[in-house]
Amino acid sequence: QISEAEVALFSVSSYACQRRTTLDNHNSNLTDALSLLAENAELNNEDGRGVAFRRAAALMKALPTQVISMSQLRGLPCLGEHSLRVIKDVLENGVSSEVESTKQSKRYKALKILTGIFGVGAKTADRWIREGIYNLEQLRHSGQTLNRAQKSGLEHYDDLNEPVTKAEADAIGEIVQKAVDSVLTGSQVALTGGFRRGKLTGHDVDFLITHPEEGKEVGLMPKVVAWLESQKTTRNSYLESKDGPARPASNMDRFERCFSIFKLTKGKEQETASHKIWRAVRVDLVVSPISQFAFAVLGWTGSKLFERELRRWAGHEKNMSLSSHALFDNTQNKYLRATSEEEIFAYLGLEYIPPSERNA
Numbered sequence: 001q002i003s004e005a006e007v008a009l010f011s012v013s014s015y016a017c018q019r020r021t022t023l024d025n026h027n028s029n030l031t032d033a034l035s036l037l038a039e040n041a042e043l044n045n046e047d048g049r050g051v052a053f054r055r056a057a058a059l060m061k062a063l064p065t066q067v068i069s070m071s072q073l074r075g076l077p078c079l080g081e082h083s084l085r086v087i088k089d090v091l092e093n094g095v096s097s098e099v100e101s102t103k104q105s106k107r108y109k110a111l112k113i114l115t116g117i118f119g120v121g122a123k124t125a126d127r128w129i130r131e132g133i134y135n136l137e138q139l140r141h142s143g144q145t146l147n148r149a150q151k152s153g154l155e156h157y158d159d160l161n162e163p164v165t166k167a168e169a170d171a172i173g174e175i176v177q178k179a180v181d182s183v184l185t186g187s188q189v190a191l192t193g194g195f196r197r198g199k200l201t202g203h204d205v206d207f208l209i210t211h212p213e214e215g216k217e218v219g220l221m222p223k224v225v226a227w228l229e230s231q232k233t234t235r236n237s238y239l240e241s242k243d244g245p246a247r248p249a250s251n252m253d254r255f256e257r258c259f260s261i262f263k264l265t266k267g268k269e270q271e272t273a274s275h276k277i278w279r280a281v282r283v284d285l286v287v288s289p290i291s292q293f294a295f296a297v298l299g300w301t302g303s304k305l306f307e308r309e310l311r312r313w314a315g316h317e318k319n320m321s322l323s324s325h326a327l328f329d330n331t332q333n334k335y336l337r338a339t340s341e342e343e344i345f346a347y348l349g350l351e352y353i354p355p356s357e358r359n360a
């Protein structure tokens with residue numbers, strides 16, 4: 001038994017955007033449990049519960065050492081009653097009974113499998129489950145109409161659920177750069193998402209494209225996609241997308257963006273292992289005008305919770321509205337211009353947090 005005096009106490013800021021969260025997680029037993037419950041809540045459209053579990057998980061990720069006793073958590077923000085119960089269960093029993101029963105539940109398993117299909121969200125998965133579809137085999141034989149993205153997602157299911165490596169991300173980056181160079185000289189490509197935060201693998205590869213001359217980027221996405229599609233005969237090519245140029249982007253996000261699937265030729269070693277010379281990889285492409293580039297880079301680097309917390313900080317603490325396009329100061333009633341992420345943090349009155357420490 002460890003006495004109260006011996007356990008380390010932590011002092012942690014309440015917003016994730018005030019904290020430095022590296023990939024070095026000392027409490028993965030706890031964060032895994034909380035993240036699974038967050039995921040389950042999100043899959044069931046319980047957004048409030050999802051965010052509460054995400055915040056609790058993010059707080060545990062930011063702790064400098066492993067938690068061994070509940071008494072260490074006294075006074076910490078972001079830990080609600082439910083999250084504390086889960087943490088207690090893991091600390092005392094090694095596992096959380098709620099997490100274990102969720103993992104075993106037929107509904108959770110089906111939601112995981114079905115939303116693992118590119119182009120299938122929680123709503124569609126829920127509808128299918130209500131019609132008795134719990135797995136890919138049942139879906140294939142159900143006669144359900146799938147859109148093009150979903151068909152492609154189902155076809156490349158295993159590839160797309162296999163983590164993307166940094167080497168694969170770099171290879172995709174070269175293809176994107178080549179496409180962009182071919183359609184508009186001087187265009188710039190920036191890696192965003194998890195790989196920019198230093199992650200070694202990801203579920204996709206995220207890129208932001210811009211041009212130093214404002215306005216030149218207009219109409220760039222359809223051209224890039226057309227170029228990639230014209231490469232069908234080459235080693236690497238473009239397979240399918242959703243929310244691409246065929247469908248206008250939603251009002252929520254005015255960027256031209258394209259959530260797509262690339263065909264990536266494998267290296268020699270991987271080739272012999274699987275007998276397949278290429279694999280499908282999820283790639284997100286976003287085009288931004290240079291005037292919004294800093295906001296776009298910040299907004300698409302993540303993590304998702306870090307972004308959410310930045311926007312909450314801006315609104316609640318600074319009376320400002322932050323998006324992937326701009327920062328608006330509601331007090332001064334004006335937009336605040338920025339050409340770097342550092343400037344945006346400064347406007348927000350936050351210490352600059354580099355991408356590698358945004359892994360909340």
Ligand code: GTP
Pocket residue numbers: 192193194195199201202203204205206253284299300301302303304307324
């Ligand atoms: P992995 O891909 O799983 O490695 O993690 P990731 O952090 O790269 O996640 P993801 O690719 O899903 O998202 C990367 C960033 O893009 C995150 O900051 C998200 O908040 C952001 N993002 C994702 N979808 C949207 C969207 O529809 N609009 C905006 N503005 N941002 C988005």
Ligand code: MN
Pocket residue numbers: 193194195202203204205206
């Ligand atoms: Mn990503």
Ligand code: MN
Pocket residue numbers: 193204205206284
């Ligand atoms: Mn993405």
